[in-house]
Amino acid sequence: xxxxxxxxxxxxxxxxPPLSNxxxxxxxxxxxLTGVYILREMQKHxxxxxxxxxxxxxxxxxRAVDACRRYTDRDLNRCFTDDLLSSPITESTxxxxxxxxxxxxxxxxxxxxxxxxxxxxMHNTTSNMGLCIIFNSADWLILxxxxxxQSKITSMPVRALQMDLPLSEAFSVxxxxxxxxxxxxxxxxxxxxxxxxxxxxxxAVDLTxxxxxxxxxxxTFEGGEVEAYTRWKTVHYPRDPTTDEITAAIHxxxxxxxxxxxxPGDPIFLSLSGETVKHEGDALYPVFVNECxxxxxxxxxHLTQKSTLTLPSINVKKD
Amino acid sequence: xxxxxxxxRFDEARRxxxxxxxxxxxMSGVTLVNLWVKNGSEIQRKMVDTKPFITNxxxxxxxxxxxxxxxxxxxTPENLSALGExxxxxxxxxxxxxxxxxxxxxxxxxxxxxxxLHNTTSNMGCTLILESSKDYFNLQMMNYIKKAIDPASxxxxxxxxxxxxxxxxxxxxxxxxxxxxxxxxxxxxRSNIFEAMRVILKHALDxxxxxNEGVEFxxxxxxxxxxxxxxxxxRDANGNIIAMVHPNLQDGDWEPLNPGDPMFLTxxxxxxxxxxxxxxxxxxxxxxxxxxxxxxxxxxxxxxxxASAIRKA
Numbered sequence: 001x002x003x004x005x006x007x008x009x010x011x012x013x014x015x016x017p018p019l020s021n022x023x024x025x026x027x028x029x030x031x032x033l034t035g036v037y038i039l040r041e042m043q044k045h046x047x048x049x050x051x052x053x054x055x056x057x058x059x060x061x062x063r064a065v066d067a068c069r070r071y072t073d074r075d076l077n078r079c080f081t082d083d084l085l086s087s088p089i090t091e092s093t094x095x096x097x098x099x100x101x102x103x104x105x106x107x108x109x110x111x112x113x114x115x116x117x118x119x120x121x122m123h124n125t126t127s128n129m130g131l132c133i134i135f136n137s138a139d140w141l142i143l144x145x146x147x148x149x150q151s152k153i154t155s156m157p158v159r160a161l162q163m164d165l166p167l168s169e170a171f172s173v174x175x176x177x178x179x180x181x182x183x184x185x186x187x188x189x190x191x192x193x194x195x196x197x198x199x200x201x202x203x204a205v206d207l208t209x210x211x212x213x214x215x216x217x218x219x220t221f222e223g224g225e226v227e228a229y230t231r232w233k234t235v236h237y238p239r240d241p242t243t244d245e246i247t248a249a250i251h252x253x254x255x256x257x258x259x260x261x262x263x264p265g266d267p268i269f270l271s272l273s274g275e276t277v278k279h280e281g282d283a284l285y286p287v288f289v290n291e292c293x294x295x296x297x298x299x300x301x302h303l304t305q306k307s308t309l310t311l312p313s314i315n316v317k318k319d
Numbered sequence: 320x321x322x323x324x325x326x327x328r329f330d331e332a333r334r335x336x337x338x339x340x341x342x343x344x345x346m347s348g349v350t351l352v353n354l355w356v357k358n359g360s361e362i363q364r365k366m367v368d369t370k371p372f373i374t375n376x377x378x379x380x381x382x383x384x385x386x387x388x389x390x391x392x393x394x395t396p397e398n399l400s401a402l403g404e405x406x407x408x409x410x411x412x413x414x415x416x417x418x419x420x421x422x423x424x425x426x427x428x429x430x431x432x433x434x435x436l437h438n439t440t441s442n443m444g445c446t447l448i449l450e451s452s453k454d455y456f457n458l459q460m461m462n463y464i465k466k467a468i469d470p471a472s473x474x475x476x477x478x479x480x481x482x483x484x485x486x487x488x489x490x491x492x493x494x495x496x497x498x499x500x501x502x503x504x505x506x507x508x509r510s511n512i513f514e515a516m517r518v519i520l521k522h523a524l525d526x527x528x529x530x531n532e533g534v535e536f537x538x539x540x541x542x543x544x545x546x547x548x549x550x551x552x553x554r555d556a557n558g559n560i561i562a563m564v565h566p567n568l569q570d571g572d573w574e575p576l577n578p579g580d581p582m583f584l585t586x587x588x589x590x591x592x593x594x595x596x597x598x599x600x601x602x603x604x605x606x607x608x609x610x611x612x613x614x615x616x617x618x619x620x621x622x623x624x625x626a627s628a629i630r631k632a
Contacts, residue, residue, distance in 0.1 A: 040559070041586045068610075126504040189440040189504030191607035195563040195584045245353075249510040270510050272354050292506040295382070 011223060011312030016141060018216045018316050019117040019179075023056040023107050024205060026122045028077050028173050029293070030064025031190040034201045035122030041202075050209050052216040056116065060103060060173055063095060068191055070293055071096055077121075080175050082168040085110060100173075108176040111167060119177030120208060122201055125186035126292040127301075128256040130157035131200055135181040136170045138162055138228065142181050143311050144221050146228075148211045155200050156185075159259060160228040161287060161304065187256070190292055220315040229259070229285055229304035237300045238269055238277060247271055250290045250300060258289050262303070269300070326535055328632040329456045332431040332494070332527045336421055337362065337371045337520065339436045341391050341488045342608070343378025344505040347516045348436025348498075362520070364528040374417060374435075374488050377409060382506050384608055385410055391435075394486035399424065414488070422491040433492035434523060436516060439501035440607045441616075442570040445473040445515050448497030449543065450490065452479055457494050458626035460526045462539045467522040471515075474573060476602065476619065477543040483617070496523070502570075505607055535630040544573070544600050544619035551613040553583055553591065562591060564605045564615055572602045576618070583615070 024042065026035025042057045049055065059065060061076045073094035079085075084097060085104050108115045118141075125132075131153060135142045146160045161184075167175065174180030183204050188197045215221065237246040248269035254262070262268070262279050269277035284303035288294065291301075339352030355362050355371035362369045373379055375390045387408035398411045399418050407415075421430045445468075447461050461475050476499070478484050489495035498519060503512045530536070552560040562583035568576065575598045576582070583591040599618035603609065 037560075037586065126507050187504075189502075189507075189607050191505060191610070192440050192605055193560070193563050194569060194605070195566045196569065198563060198586070199566075246508075249508045249513060252510050255510060272350065272513075290507055290509070292504050295506060 011310070013220060013223075013313040013315060014140060015315055015317040018052070019141075019212050020052060020216070021054050021056065021117050022209065022212060023058060023116040023119045023177065024122070025058045025060045025119065025173055027062065027065040028060040028121055029070045029075075029123065029190075030061050030066070031068050031070055032122075032124040032188075033191065033193040034124050034185060034188065034197050036065055037193055037198060038122060038201055038205060051213040053209060053212045055209070056107070058103070058107065060121070061096065061099060070190070073097075075293075076100060077173055078171045080104070080110065080173055081171045082110070084171075103173060104176055110176045116177045117179065118212070119174050119180040120205070121172065121174045121180070121182040122205075123182050123184045124188045124190070124197065125184050125288060126189060127258050127288050127290060128187045129184060129258045129287060130159065130186070131204060132159050132161050132184040132287070133181055134161045134163065134184055136163045136165055136167070136172075136175060138164075138309055139179055140311055140314055141179050143226050143228075143309060144314055145181070145208060145211055147224060147226050147311065148221070149204055149207055150226075152207055153200065153203060155196070155203070157259070160226055162228050162230045164230055215314075215316055218316055218318070220313050223311045223313040225308050225310055227306060228309050229287065229306050231287075232284055232303050232305050234302050235268070235286075235300050236298050237295075238271065239298060244298075246295070246298060248275075248277060251276060254286065254289060254301075256289070258287050258301075259285050262286050325538075326628040326630045327455050329530075329629055330431065330632050331366070331531050332456070333366065333368060333531070334430045335367055335369045335432045335434075335524070335527060336430050336492070337369065337434045337436065338374045338488055339371065340373040340375050340379040341435055342384045342389075342437060343375050343380070344382050344384055345436070345438040345503075346506065346508040347438050347500060347503065347513045349373070349379050350508055350513060351436060351517060351520070362524060364524050366531045367524070367527055369524065372421075375410065375413060384505070387411075390414065391487050392485050394418070394424065394488060394490050398486075417488060418491055424491045430492040432494045432496065432527065433489040434496050434498055434520060435487060435489035436520075437497060437499045438503040438505075438512065439499050439603065440504060441572050441602065441604050442502045443474075443499060443572045443602055444501070445471070445519055446499040446602075447473060447475045447519075448499055449475055449477045450479065450484070450487070450495050450497075452477055452543070452545075452624050454494060455626040455629050456530075457496060458541050458624060459536045459539065459629050460494075460496070460523060462541050462626065463526040463536070464519055464522045465541075467525070468518060473519060475541060475543040476546065477622070477624075478546045480546045480548075483546055483549060530629070530631060533631050535628060538628045539626050540623050541626060543622050543624055544602065545622050547599060547618045547620055549614045549617050550582075550601075552610075552615045553585075560610075561585060565590060568601065568616070569605060572604050573600055575599075576601045
C-alpha cells in the first residue's frame with residue numbers, strides 16, 4: 001500500500017514488510033538495448049538469489065527484441081491498465097496485449113498480495129535525461145531507493161520523475177509490482193549499446209539489490225528530502241494544419257537541456273523555415289525532449305513541476 | 320596563372336538530384352527533401368535542374384531503415400537487371416525504378432550529380448563520401464565545400480575498397496556524392512544536424528553553378544580518409560556480441576587509434592585493445608544500423624589526393 005509523502009513535519013520512523021522478491025525487466029521496448037544486455041548478462045551468470053532477495057529476470061517483449069523494434073503491434077508499456085489487463089483475448093488480440101496479460105500472471109496480478117514485491121524496468125531514451133527513476137506514486141520505499149542511488153552514483157545526474165496516476169490507470173509494466181519503478185537512461189540512440197550507459201544501468205541495478213539486502217537485514221535508512229519532478233503537461237510539435245506533418249524541430253537552445261528550467265520567452269522550436277517559437281505560460285522543467293518514440297504521437301516533450309518531498313526514516317518490520 | 324591546356328574537362332553538370340530517405344529513419348534528408356519538393360526555390364541555381372527525390376517512400380512512411388532489404392546496397396548489376404517485377408523485394412524494384420529515372424547507371428544519359436543524404440548515430444560530424452579517388456569533379460567540389468564552411472569542418476571519407484565498397488543509390492550518377500551527418504539517433508530530427516546538412520548542400524550547389532558558368536578551378540589537394548577494413552564486435556559461438564565499444568573509443572571518430580589503445584569493453588569490465596600494426600583513424604563507430612552488418616567501426620588511413628584543374632568542356 002502506498003505511503004504518501006507529506007511536506008514539512010518531522011516524521012516517525014516507518015516500519016515496512018521485508019522485500020524478498022525483486023523482478024528486473026528489460027526489452028520492454030525491443031530497441032532499448034541496455035536492459036536487453038543487462039538481462040542477458042544476469043541470465044548468463046544465473047543471478048537468482050542475492051542474500052535475502054530472490055531475483056527474477058524477465059525479457060518483457062522477446063518478439064520486439066528479436067526485430068530490434070520498439071514493439072510489434074502496439075507499445076507493450078502502455079498495456080497494463082486495469083481495463084487492458086482484463087480485456088478478453090481473441091485470435092485477433094495484438095501480441096503485446098497478450099504478452100501484458102502473461103506478464104501480469106507471472107509477476108502480478110497487479111494490485112494483489114501475490115504480486116512481486118519490487119519490479120524494476122530498464123529503459124533508454126534519446127533525450128539527455130541522465131539516469132531518471134520513474135515511478136507512479138510517491139512511495140517511501142522507492143523514494144529511499146532514489147535517495148540511495150543519488151548518493152552513490154556520480155557518472156551522471158540521477159533524478160526522480162513522478163507520473164501520479166491512479167493505480168487502475170497506471171499503464172506501464174512496473175505497475176505490476178507492489179512497488180515498481182523504471183530506470184530511464186539517456187541519451188542513447190535506439191538500437192545502439194553504449195558502454196557508459198550500460199555501466200551506469202548495471203551500477204543502478206546492483207545498488208538497488210544492495211539497498212534491498214541492507215533493508216531486509218534491519219538497517220534503518222535515515223529520512224530526509226528528495227527532489228522529484230511531477231509530470232504537468234505535454235507539448236506537441238507545431239504541425240501543418242492540412243497534412244498534420246511536423247513543421248519545426250526542437251530549438252537548439254532547448255535540445256539536450258532536459259531538466260533545465262524553461263522560462264516564458266525561452267525558445268522551444270525552430271521551424272523549418274527559420275522562425276523561432278517561444279515558451280509561454282509558467283516556468284516549468286522539460287523532460288523527454290526530442291524522444292524518438294514520441295514522434296508517433298507528435299509529442300515534443302513533457303513539462304514538469306519540481307517539488308521537495310520529505311521522507312521519514314524507514315526500516316524493516318520485525319516479526 | 321591559367322592552365323587551360325592541363326585542365327580536365329567535364330561536361331556541364333546540368334542534371335542534379337538530391338536523394339533523401341534512402342534510409343527511411345534518417346530524418347535530416349527526409350525532412351529537407353520533403354521541404355524542397357514543396358518549395359524548391361532554395362535549391363534552384365542558374366542552368367541547373369535540381370530534382371529533390373524521396374528514394375524509399377515505404378521505409379520513410381514506416382520510419383524504418385528499409386522494408387525488405389537495404390536500398391543503399393541494392394544497386395548491383397544483378398539487381399538492376401533482375402526479372403520478376405512485383406515478386407522482387409521492394410527495394411530491388413525501387414532500385415530499378417531509380418535507375419530508370421536517374422540512370423541508366425554507367426550510361427551517358429545518367430544524371431550528372433546525385434547527392435544522397437544520410438545520418439549516422441556515430442559522432443562523425445559532417446562527412447562527404449567519395450567513391451573514386453579519380454573523380455576530380457567531386458574532389459574539386461569537396462575542396463570548395465570544405466573551404467566555404469571553414470572554420471567548421473567537413474571531412475572526406477573515400478570508400479574505394481574493392482570488397483567493402485557497395486552499390487549505393489547515388490552510384491547511378493556520373494558523380495555520386497554521399498553526405499553523412501551525425502550524431503543523430505534514427506527517427507530523430509536534430510535542428511543543428513539538419514541545418515549543417517542544409518549549409519553543405521547550399522555550397523555544393525553554388526559550386527555546380529560556378530562550374531557551369533565556366534569558372535576554372537585550379538589544381539588542389541584534398542585530405543581524405545581511405546577505408547581500410549571493417550572491425551566487428553567480438554562475438555560468442557552463437558553470434559552474440561560479448562563486448563561493447565570501449566568508452567575511450569566511443570564518440571572518437573576520426574581520432575587516431577594506436578596499437579594498444581582500448582577498443583572494446585566486455586560486459587564484465589575487461590578491456591580489449593587494438594592489435595593492428597599501425598595507427599588508424601576509426602569512423603562509423605557504433606552506428607546502429609551496422610550491428611546486423613557485423614561492423615563496430617571501420618578503419619581508415621589519411622591520404623592527400625591531388626585533383627587536377629577542372630573546367631567545363
